[in-house]
Amino acid sequence: MISLTQISKSFGRHQVLSNIDLTVTKGEVVVILGPSGSGKTTLLRCVNYLEKPSGGEIAIGDFKVNCKHARKKEIHQLRQKTAMVFQQYNLFRHKTALENVMEGLLIVKKLPKDEARKRSIALLEKVGLGSKLDAYPSQLSGGQQQRVGIARALALEPEVILFDEPTSALDPELVGEVLAVIRKIAKEGITMIVVTHEMGFARDVANHVVFMDGGVIVEEGTPTELFNHPREERTKQFLKRIT
Numbered sequence: 001m002i003s004l005t006q007i008s009k010s011f012g013r014h015q016v017l018s019n020i021d022l023t024v025t026k027g028e029v030v031v032i033l034g035p036s037g038s039g040k041t042t043l044l045r046c047v048n049y050l051e052k053p054s055g056g057e058i059a060i061g062d063f064k065v066n067c068k069h070a071r072k073k074e075i076h077q078l079r080q081k082t083a084m085v086f087q088q089y090n091l092f093r094h095k096t097a098l099e100n101v102m103e104g105l106l107i108v109k110k111l112p113k114d115e116a117r118k119r120s121i122a123l124l125e126k127v128g129l130g131s132k133l134d135a136y137p138s139q140l141s142g143g144q145q146q147r148v149g150i151a152r153a154l155a156l157e158p159e160v161i162l163f164d165e166p167t168s169a170l171d172p173e174l175v176g177e178v179l180a181v182i183r184k185i186a187k188e189g190i191t192m193i194v195v196t197h198e199m200g201f202a203r204d205v206a207n208h209v210v211f212m213d214g215g216v217i218v219e220e221g222t223p224t225e226l227f228n229h230p231r232e233e234r235t236k237q238f239l240k241r242i243t
């Protein structure tokens with residue numbers, strides 16, 4: 001359903017991604033693991049063109065973008081099919097939780113205000129924030145802000161949600177509530193690609209685990225294959241360090 005073919009990315013002379021091929025099936029939860037600096041975030045950002053890949057092709061369903069010759073309209077369409085949940089939440093500070101979720105529905109989906117409001121309330125209830133509709137980000141904990149970020153991503157009804165280390169800015173006691181929400185929506189069959197260092201979460205929730213190092217995919221497989229029977233030395237070393 002989503003395929004990345006030969007995606008590469010350089011920043012100046014520094015090649016950060018080299019010929020990445022990755023296929024994600026509909027409903028799958030893909031977790032990307034790897035040491036810091038291995039290119040995980042850059043890969044995720046390439047999927048929705050927050051970073052422009054230097055080469056390769058991105059396909060979501062029948063929609064394909066050739067990264068060397070992408071037109072503005074195609075990039076816009078690609079972005080409409082994806083939503084990103086950021087490490088630092090990236091909420092509008094001067095808008096309430098409800099307004100943050102409504103924004104995409106009004107601007108991107110062009111829904112009437114009443115409808116946008118109704119849907120946003122339902123989504124905030126889904127992430128456990130029904131009582132915080134009118135709170136501003138500064139009045140919410142990090143975990144609550146991230147749950148608003150997740151509701152905002154869901155509101156766009158994307159084909160895939162991209163999570164960029166969604167819990168790494170949180171105090172440890174707040175990580176669980178955010179992972180619980182991600183788990184819950186994963187069960188609903190929403191396709192996700194998640195960059196995370198949360199190994200327990202990766203084991204439980206992922207259908208497909210990808211290990212990256214040095215800008216390439218070193219190894220990928222089911223959680224059992226990757227965690228219990230890693231084939232590559234680099235994967236073994238990484239798992240030894242973090243567990």
Ligand code: ADP
Pocket residue numbers: 011016034035036037038039040041042043
């Ligand atoms: P990871 O998510 O695995 O920690 P990143 O994708 O953030 O890795 O970074 C991969 C490499 O790309 C790093 O060496 C980083 O310094 C470099 N990099 C990332 N973003 C930029 C940028 N905007 N400009 C220059 N170099 C960057």
